[in-house]
Amino acid sequence: MSVPLQILAMGKYLPPRQVSAAELEARLNLSHGWIEAKNGVSVRHYVDGESNSDLGAKALQRALDKAGLAYEELDLLINASGSYDYPIPETSALIQDKMGQGNSGMPSFTVDATCLSFVTALDVAGAFIASGRYRTIAIVSSEVASKSLNPAEKESATLLGDGAAAAIVRRAPEGSPSALLSSVMETYGSGAMYTHVKGGGNVCHPRDAGVRDSDFTFHMDGPAVLGSAFRRLRPFVKKLFGPLDFSLQEVDLFVPHQASKVALEKAQRFFRLRDEQFANYLAQHGNCIAASIPMALHDAIEAGRIQRGGRICLLGTAAGLSVGGAVLIY
Known part of the structure; x- marks a missing residue:
């Protein structure tokens, strides 16, 4: 809706x-x-x-x-x-x-x-x-x-x-084209531990025996995350754009989670998106977790890459393993 x-x-x-x-x-x-x-x-x-x-x-x-x-x-x-x-x-x-x-x-x-x-x-x-x-x-x-x-x-x-x-x-003000057109999220708990910080909760508490400093650092099985995510992306995007009268390839700006160089390059090829559509700011920031998508969107807006009335798709993956996206009119 x-x-x-x-x-x-x-x-x-x-x-x-x-x-x-x-x-x-x-x-x-x-x-x-x-x-x-x-x-x-x-x-x-x-x-x-x-x-x-x-x-x-x-x-x-x-x-x-x-x-x-x-x-x-x-x-x-x-x-x-x-x-x-x-x-x-x-x-x-x-x-x-x-x-x-x-x-x-x-x-x-x-x-x-x-x-x-x-x-x-x-x-x-x-x-x-x-x-x-x-x-x-x-x-x-x-x-x-x-x-x-x-x-x-x-x-x-x-x-x-x-x-x-x-x-x-x-x-949105009366008469504005701005809208959130579609938003979808899917979670696959079988991949929950592909990405984790083990310590900090009650399963691995600082008072528990055998807890190590490394339990409080970030761990990611990159190949498992990438493989699991890309197996699900095509049907996911079909669901995300299902209610709409245009496709992903017709958006003005695609803002992916700035996950990694491999993930970004693979996503651009996978979705057949042009450079001018694709927001890649990984080199300047690195992967900033949840801030990655809004930081990239901010930078694209500041650079004049999207105008009012333009179509935007936000898309990414997360620990969970989750896949999520939103389509907007800016």
Whole structure:
């Protein structure tokens, strides 16, 4: 069902500290050029004393400034992230407080679908807008991956970065073409442990016997994720575009999860998409988990790659294993 949802404005924030491929290669004892050849990331950003909520608040303020809105004009704040400051309290409350609005009473909560959190939150926001419950919603995706990297797994340790993006979405004004046309998510729990951070919950608690430091670092079986995802993508895209009168190949902008060099190159070939349609910003950011899709969308908008009335497809995979996507008129 089409929802009159409009992305009014977006903001992005990257921690000031830049970590080059050469710096990581020296640190991890890798040959010169290995990182860019293997995963295509030239530079990524790491926090230095900043938290998820710090990054998120800064991205949100930039989005509000672009929208010409004050925080008080929002109806709802959704934190859409896969990493967090603390298990409790959840991060949206911390973002609210760091915006100077800790006594506002504005509803705030977290949607965590790991790398698909932004796409999932967009669907949730669309449902709220369609119901009339809320009109103007902030979605913030803020990720700190650098603290959970496993140096023993060179591919992921050199792939991930930190960053945040925020979107202000609202009920589209009368006469605007902006809309959320379709949104689909599928989860296949048989692949749940392909990607995981084992520690931090009650299955692998810090007080449990035999718990190791490495249990609190990121692990990904890249080939298993890639193989499982691509086996499901063709029928998934058919379902996503089923209600629409145009195909994926006819969108103006395709924004995939910035998963890896291999995944992005394979996706572009698989879907037969032209360079001008395909948003690939992996080299500048690395994989920033849930912030990857909104950061890439932000950069494409800033570069003038999409205009009002243009067609956008957001598509990605996440730990779960989940596949998710949304089609919008910008």
